[in-house]
Amino acid sequence: MSRQSNRPTDSKKMNSELFTLTYGALVTQLCKDYENDEEVNKQLDKMGYNIGVRLIEDFLARSSIGRCQDFRETADVIAKVAFKMYLGVTPSVTNWSPAGDEFSLILENNPLVDFVELPDNHSTLIYSNLLCGVLRGALEMVQMAVDVRFAQDTLRGDNVTEIRMKFIKRIEENLPAGDE
Amino acid sequence: MADEAPFQFLHNEMIQYIYKSSENGETENGRNITKLENMGFRVGQGLIERLTKDTVRFKDELDIMKFICKDFWTCVFKKQIDNLRTNHQGIYVLQDNKFRLLSQLSAGKQYLEQAPKYLSFTCGLVRGALSNLGVKSIVTAEVSIMPACKFQVMIQKM
Numbered sequence: 001m002s003r004q005s006n007r008p009t010d011s012k013k014m015n016s017e018l019f020t021l022t023y024g025a026l027v028t029q030l031c032k033d034y035e036n037d038e039e040v041n042k043q044l045d046k047m048g049y050n051i052g053v054r055l056i057e058d059f060l061a062r063s064s065i066g067r068c069q070d071f072r073e074t075a076d077v078i079a080k081v082a083f084k085m086y087l088g089v090t091p092s093v094t095n096w097s098p099a100g101d102e103f104s105l106i107l108e109n110n111p112l113v114d115f116v117e118l119p120d121n122h123s124t125l126i127y128s129n130l131l132c133g134v135l136r137g138a139l140e141m142v143q144m145a146v147d148v149r150f151a152q153d154t155l156r157g158d159n160v161t162e163i164r165m166k167f168i169k170r171i172e173e174n175l176p177a178g179d180e
Numbered sequence: 181m182a183d184e185a186p187f188q189f190l191h192n193e194m195i196q197y198i199y200k201s202s203e204n205g206e207t208e209n210g211r212n213i214t215k216l217e218n219m220g221f222r223v224g225q226g227l228i229e230r231l232t233k234d235t236v237r238f239k240d241e242l243d244i245m246k247f248i249c250k251d252f253w254t255c256v257f258k259k260q261i262d263n264l265r266t267n268h269q270g271i272y273v274l275q276d277n278k279f280r281l282l283s284q285l286s287a288g289k290q291y292l293e294q295a296p297k298y299l300s301f302t303c304g305l306v307r308g309a310l311s312n313l314g315v316k317s318i319v320t321a322e323v324s325i326m327p328a329c330k331f332q333v334m335i336q337k338m
Binding site: 015017018019021022023024025026028029033043047050051054055058085086087088115130 | 186187189191193196201219220255256
């Protein structure tokens with residue numbers, strides 16, 4: 001009567017595919033809604049930002065990680081804890097600027113692009129731009145203004161995917177007057 | 181990916197996007213639901229392809245519906261459908277007593293008018309999955325008290 005479960009359902013993997021496919025459907029929709037890729041990139045970044053400002057709470061609550069002392073520690077937490085937790089991959093952290101305010105995340109494989117091929121007429125589309133928004137939004141909530149952008153992308157023929165992150169400034173907490 | 185948070189956040193953001201873009205546009209509610217539903221449809225198609233890759237052929241329609249209720253639902257929402265009913269004439273009602281995408285929202289009547297937004301993507305998922313299994317259908321959803329909801333699948337005879 002009942003169907004035998006004749007194959008182990010790899011729920012982790014399926015769940016990642018659900019996310020990948022859903023993201024793909026979203027990008028497709030955006031490409032339909034907007035005329036040029038620039039607008040799509042902007043919209044993806046904005047949506048990512050909205051996700052980031054919420055995701056950070058989930059992250060801090062579940063990882064019990066405290067405040068980072070410096071940008072290097074931040075980089076490590078992003079790569080080793082956050083990416084691992086949410087995307088199941090661990091990018092490597094490289095290309096530090098001498099001042100230590102800039103670094104790259106190198107993704108060997110980007111789970112967002114598992115089933116993706118970019119058509120020729122979308123050469124300026126930054127497919128995974130959502131990630132930039134997420135990183136920016138999340139870090140802003142812990143008082144760090146950071147510039148995030150894709151420097152390389154396997155979808156566009158590069159060997160690896162590289163996300164470049166640049167620390168801009170520390171956001172001062174604005175205490176209301178008379179409040180200590 | 182071990183985590184469902186990204187999907188939930190993404191899903192929320194998609195709903196936000198679709199409904200916000202229509203506020204200053206001319207599209208009405210029906211169009212929004214269609215857009216979300218279509219996105220779900222495409223995802224459902226893809227998922228079922230991956231999921232049924234190694235399974236044996238289905239015996240009949242009921243067998244397919246059971247698969248949706250058990251394996252498919254478990255994959256997407258980490259639980260099975262709680263109740264499956266049918267009139268044996270092509271109408272199936274799938275009831276989920278604690279629907280994943282609503283359970284964070286409310287447990288009662290609060291925000292009830294917002295609930296339909298959170299269901300259309302899933303309706304599409306189911307329709308897309310069925311479509312790739314050779315079953316043409318119309319899927320609708322209804323909620324009376326969150327987070328429980330019912331999906332009604334009407335099979336279209338070809």
